Amino acid sequence: MPTLLNIVVLDDTGAISFASEPARTSGLADAIVDHMKGAGAGKRISATTYKDEPHVVLATPTADDMTAVVVHREDKSSTLVDFILSVDIAFDILNHFLTNPFEGITVVDQDSVLRYLSPVHERFFGHARGDAVGRPVQDVIENTRLHIVAKTGTPEIGQVQEMRNVARVVNRVPILRDGQLVGAIGRVMFKAPEEVHELSRQISSLRAEVDYYKKELAGLRHRAFGLEEIVGESDAIRQLKEEIRKVAPLDVPVFISGESGSGKELVAHAIHNLSRRVERPMVVLNCGALPSTLVESELFGYEAGAFTGARREGRSGKFEMADRSSLFLDEIGDMPMETQIKLLRVVENGVFERVGSNRARTTNFRLISATNRDLRRMISEEAFRADLYFRINGVTLYVPPLRERSGDIPLLVRHFVQRVSQRIGSPVRRIHPLALQMLQGLSWPGNVRQLHHEVQRAMIFADGSELTLANFRSLEDEAEHHQAPPPVNSSATIRETVGNVEHALIREALERHSGNKKRAAEELGISRSYLYKKLAEISQRP
Structure with missing residues (x-):
């Protein structure tokens, strides 16, 4: 038994059976007995302090029920001692690193002599347990560079190494003691380069997903909705944008009037985003989308147990959520009378x-409030409170219906084509001028919302990169179920308007092609059978 090492052998009662001379003469052997009965009991690796110096204690059971203990003195600043003292399963963790079948370890000394080879590597290279130890690493491992790292001290990270016709991704790291190079460690990181590529692919996919959700979150925070989202260059839209710029910085109530689908919510968001309250998100409540019994609890919130089905912890209402921000009440004309009274009090004093x-x-x-209903008529019918109307109507902004700004339809359609293409991956990039001309001829009772819906539906079922007349054939089918409000000086339905526009376009196309039906159909983007059907309709008209 070596005498230069601190070695102690304990019998099955924990008494000293043997102690090396350094351990016996220094008194360390007696300290180890106490340690193994106390903090080191049952541990294969532990740490203790003797004479104010940290020691690492390795305990190994022997075949004759004894315990061999090897004690190594460490520096006071030793990370190893800190790790062992802090982690009860330190031995199991170190053992895992040494025997992990997925990350085999190879250790060489400064002379490139193999000192340790993981069991998984011993089996891989066909060696018996410990058979390769003591040999030059170049004689054991094919294409190794550990001997170079052990000599130069330069690490090699993420290198591909061919071993027995198998590629592995490895790290080779030099080991230093007191600043001196004492060896090197090689570790398999991936079983094959393909695993690195797969990991890289997964990371790229995750990054793309994170970027996508960041964009979505940014879109939700600003929900669209600066002035640039109010698409149009008509005089009516230019005037509306100018009014928004003027009223947005002023901390006064704003009432937005306009037909359903004309873009009142876009205007509300633009006002908020140009106001001094933009740092906090605008709170939105659609009064027409809630049962009258829920409008009050949504606005005011409720305490725990306020009514059957209420949350046990209660809930904040829109008034609380909108503190120091903007509150947009859409379809305020649908608010019940009893709630209107309470809303008036809050608007007046904020309590x-x-x-x-x-x-x-x-x-x-x-x-900020909005409705498509005639509040003045509702006041005369006693369906809306006059005092609330004058309180919310600090400034009134009018959003024109689409039929009053048909010149904006080309801009809107191109805007929708771009947005929808990005969202659904559609190949559509443009619209045929004749289809655009047809869309401009409609009265659009659903306004911008209806136009967006029709463009999106046409893009979903389109085959090519261009929308044609044929892609909007559903407008005729819808006409049987939806009566358009009469345009100025006209009582035509959508169906009649679509038919008139189609017939006019067909006549013009036939004239341009001297009656050639094939060429006219190709220009219009319709089949010849559909053209013949329309020609039959034209012939039956007076």
């Missing part, structure tokens, strides 16, 4: 109470 509570709360929000 409210949650449903089921008597505690007054305060809020400071800017009110």
